Amino acid sequence: MYGRKVKLRFFFILLILITLSLSVFLILKSLEENVIYFQSPSEIKVLAEVKKNKIRVGGMVKNNSISVQSEELKFVITDFKNEIMVSYSGVVPNLFAEGKGVVAEGYLKDKNFFLATKILAKHDENYMPPEVKTAIEGK
Amino acid sequence: MASLIGSYSLFFGLGCSLLVVFFSLKDLKNLNNLDNKILSLTFLQFLLVVLSFFGLIISFVNSDFSNLTVFNHSHTTKPLFYKISGTWGNHEGSLLLWLLVLTLFIFLFLIRSKKEPKKYRILTILFQQIIIIGFFIFLIKTSNPFDYIYPVPKEGLGLNPILQDPALAFHPPILYLGYVGTSIIFSSVLAASVSNYITKEWAKHIKQWVIISWIFLSLGILLGSIWAYYELGWGGFWFWDPVENISLMPWLALTTLLHCILVLEKKSILTSWVIILSIATFTLSMSGTFLVRSGILNSVHTFANDPERGLFILIFLFTLIFLSLFVFFFFHKTDKKNTTSFFLLSKETSILVNNWFMMYFLAVVLIGTIYPIFLDVISSQKISVGPPFYHKLIIPFLIPFLLMMAIGPKLNWIKSELQNKFYLASFFVISLFLSFMIIRMLEISILINTVLFASAFYLFFITLRDFFIKGFKNLAQNIAHFGFSLLILSILFNNFLSTEIITNLKVGETYQSNKLTINFEKIEKKKMQNFEAIIGKFNIKNESDYIEILKPELRIYNQPNIVTSEADIKTNLFSDKFMTMNLVQNQEYFNIRYQKKPFMIWIWFSVLIISFGGLFSLLKKRYES
Numbered sequence A: 001m002y003g004r005k006v007k008l009r010f011f012f013i014l015l016i017l018i019t020l021s022l023s024v025f026l027i028l029k030s031l032e033e034n035v036i037y038f039q040s041p042s043e044i045k046v047l048a049e050v051k052k053n054k055i056r057v058g059g060m061v062k063n064n065s066i067s068v069q070s071e072e073l074k075f076v077i078t079d080f081k082n083e084i085m086v087s088y089s090g091v092v093p094n095l096f097a098e099g100k101g102v103v104a105e106g107y108l109k110d111k112n113f114f115l116a117t118k119i120l121a122k123h124d125e126n127y128m129p130p131e132v133k134t135a136i137e138g139k
Numbered sequence B: 001m002a003s004l005i006g007s008y009s010l011f012f013g014l015g016c017s018l019l020v021v022f023f024s025l026k027d028l029k030n031l032n033n034l035d036n037k038i039l040s041l042t043f044l045q046f047l048l049v050v051l052s053f054f055g056l057i058i059s060f061v062n063s064d065f066s067n068l069t070v071f072n073h074s075h076t077t078k079p080l081f082y083k084i085s086g087t088w089g090n091h092e093g094s095l096l097l098w099l100l101v102l103t104l105f106i107f108l109f110l111i112r113s114k115k116e117p118k119k120y121r122i123l124t125i126l127f128q129q130i131i132i133i134g135f136f137i138f139l140i141k142t143s144n145p146f147d148y149i150y151p152v153p154k155e156g157l158g159l160n161p162i163l164q165d166p167a168l169a170f171h172p173p174i175l176y177l178g179y180v181g182t183s184i185i186f187s188s189v190l191a192a193s194v195s196n197y198i199t200k201e202w203a204k205h206i207k208q209w210v211i212i213s214w215i216f217l218s219l220g221i222l223l224g225s226i227w228a229y230y231e232l233g234w235g236g237f238w239f240w241d242p243v244e245n246i247s248l249m250p251w252l253a254l255t256t257l258l259h260c261i262l263v264l265e266k267k268s269i270l271t272s273w274v275i276i277l278s279i280a281t282f283t284l285s286m287s288g289t290f291l292v293r294s295g296i297l298n299s300v301h302t303f304a305n306d307p308e309r310g311l312f313i314l315i316f317l318f319t320l321i322f323l324s325l326f327v328f329f330f331f332h333k334t335d336k337k338n339t340t341s342f343f344l345l346s347k348e349t350s351i352l353v354n355n356w357f358m359m360y361f362l363a364v365v366l367i368g369t370i371y372p373i374f375l376d377v378i379s380s381q382k383i384s385v386g387p388p389f390y391h392k393l394i395i396p397f398l399i400p401f402l403l404m405m406a407i408g409p410k411l412n413w414i415k416s417e418l419q420n421k422f423y424l425a426s427f428f429v430i431s432l433f434l435s436f437m438i439i440r441m442l443e444i445s446i447l448i449n450t451v452l453f454a455s456a457f458y459l460f461f462i463t464l465r466d467f468f469i470k471g472f473k474n475l476a477q478n479i480a481h482f483g484f485s486l487l488i489l490s491i492l493f494n495n496f497l498s499t500e501i502i503t504n505l506k507v508g509e510t511y512q513s514n515k516l517t518i519n520f521e522k523i524e525k526k527k528m529q530n531f532e533a534i535i536g537k538f539n540i541k542n543e544s545d546y547i548e549i550l551k552p553e554l555r556i557y558n559q560p561n562i563v564t565s566e567a568d569i570k571t572n573l574f575s576d577k578f579m580t581m582n583l584v585q586n587q588e589y590f591n592i593r594y595q596k597k598p599f600m601i602w603i604w605f606s607v608l609i610i611s612f613g614g615l616f617s618l619l620k621k622r623y624e625s
Helices: A004-034 A041-045 A130-137 B002-029 B036-061 B068-073 B080-088 B091-112 B118-142 B166-179 B182-194 B200-231 B242-267 B271-293 B307-331 B347-379 B387-410 B422-442 B447-469 B475-497 B600-624
Strands: A035-039 A055-061 A073-078 A083-088 A101-110 A113-119 B383-385 B499-505 B510-512 B517-527 B531-541 B547-550 B553-557 B563-566 B568-571 B575-583 B590-598
Touching: A004 A035, A004 B347, A004 B387, A035 A041, A041 A055, A041 A083, A055 A083, A083 A101, B002 B036, B002 B118, B036 B068, B036 B080, B036 B091, B036 B118, B068 B091, B080 B091, B080 B166, B091 B118, B091 B166, B091 B182, B118 B182, B118 B307, B166 B200, B166 B242, B182 B200, B182 B242, B182 B271, B182 B307, B200 B242, B200 B563, B200 B600, B242 B271, B242 B347, B271 B307, B271 B347, B347 B383, B347 B387, B387 B422, B387 B447, B387 B475, B422 B447, B447 B475, B475 B590, B475 B600, B499 B510, B499 B517, B517 B590, B531 B575, B531 B590, B547 B568, B547 B575, B553 B575, B563 B575, B575 B600
Parallel strands: A035 A055, A083 A113
Antiparallel strands: A035 B383, A055 A073, A055 A101, A073 A083, A101 A113, B499 B590, B510 B517, B517 B531, B531 B547, B531 B553, B553 B563, B568 B575, B575 B590
16 A cells, blocks of 8 residues: 555654663663762661662761771862761872862662772862862752 | 964954854855855965964963063963963963964865865855854954953963973864864865755865865874873773763764765765764764863863853754754755666775764763763762773674774675685684684683674785785775784783783882782982972882883972873883872872783774774875876
């Protein structure tokens, strides 16, 4: 009934729709799995349960809290209401210092202890990650 | 003085724009000959922007702190080289560079397009002038590089030290030539739609502009990547950082466009698709500028957050998108008579399939970059999307993509048979076997890796074979595809064979592992022009008692007072040895990172090969004509 061209076009549009919906599905699904949420120490304190997925914690490095051993580095992140202990072995960025903003990526052991896998580098001394700003100002 | 000249040049440059628009509109009615005034005015405008740019450079060189931009980004103790490169190492200066490239390209376009229809040329000028006027107003109104301050300060605030680097001095101009170069494609495609000139001839003519932008964009991304590798001290070359993504997205669109133009040039089909891609490429460049300059994405590219600037670019961006959609829907008519059909097994199909994959990659990168911003706006939830997201979605699809890259160029236009292509299959078996052996050797036993290695090797061997068998036929394409296979292979080997040691050491201490020992011998201090260097000396002894000396460096800059670390990298053909050292505040311990990164230089080299493919195709065209 329909010509070859119409059939071909129909087939083509169908193909577009299928691949499109497939890729949207794929992207959304892996977004769900791979997104890293950002939380402040205060938000962690009120968590119902400690989940196993990767998160980011941000705030200020508390004064006199950095201690370095040969294998690990420990410090405290504070948002001036609550604080959390962080243990980390890895490279620290140059601008990592007491009294400055920091973002740590890693896993929660419990509500007071965070095992960091990465400390994020900042690009200049005046810069504060927006997450840290809101964490400190309180949402 | 220089600032004053620069400032006036900008106003006169804007005046030129208005005159060009006036004469162009006049010429549109009378299509006999293109007014010479347009050409002269375009050239004058380009000269004025150059003059303005030099004015800014001279202000920087003379440390003229009555100029606000110079005051904010320069310092008398800064070496001359970085005083000059500091000109485009800030928001105002880099926008002036945008403008410079915009005017340069329209001028080059005018002298290189004399054979094209007159209506099309005038319309291209008009569309390009709309963009130029927009940027002139943006520059003068929200980010004038020649604003002055009074009283004149004695000393400037200095340039961010991590930007004081040779790679970053060249990265912006080269990247811009590609990034902003897409504007001429955008203007040209709109003009061609309006004047109904989307034809084979047009494709032939615009192809060179696409290739030029593409080469510079590739090289610009390469330079940025090399910089991140040694300056940020993580030892990686790509972090899927939003700022990197926004340069990758126009590149993906441009690469897709490049392939489509090839089809259009031969068959005059896919016209709508070419128009959409051209518009998308420039729009992606503009959105990238918007995201970075508005401060939505924080990075080293964000200089000063000013909501007014973001708003201006956003409005301008929407105007351009609206304009181009209007042109697309109202002027573009698909030529019903000229729909030549092609068969399933043909070069056209393979390029279309390639386009599908590219669009998928683009969608992944786009969503990964935009989604966190989107979520923040609607739910104020802060998230970030990490590398696993991209790896998971992109790597599996690289396999068919690589295979298509190898087989596609073998097919004929319109219709193709797969007879006498026995070698295609045999090469695949060899690649599969080879990669199986490698996977066994590396002791990573995942099926997907075997297939991935195999498909990369496949492309590698097929393109290598063609160098010998086909000679000059399709050489440009073959070079670029060969480069891509080399890139993927280098990345894979680099990824699987990299080793790393992170430890904290005091001076004099030695780290011991079963493979090597790292001895922290001493530190030296050195006073330089605008920083003080602390240089560590490390002796690294491997299993065969070979001692390598690495000297990473810490630099304490005077203004602004920032510490940066300079990695020490020993490069040879097979691997990079990479070391950084950081000082943890008030502690005796130094934070040490030692990495061995195989085939690092091949990653850079293969991107050069890919770009060279583009360059070769331009040169070949020159030679033939």
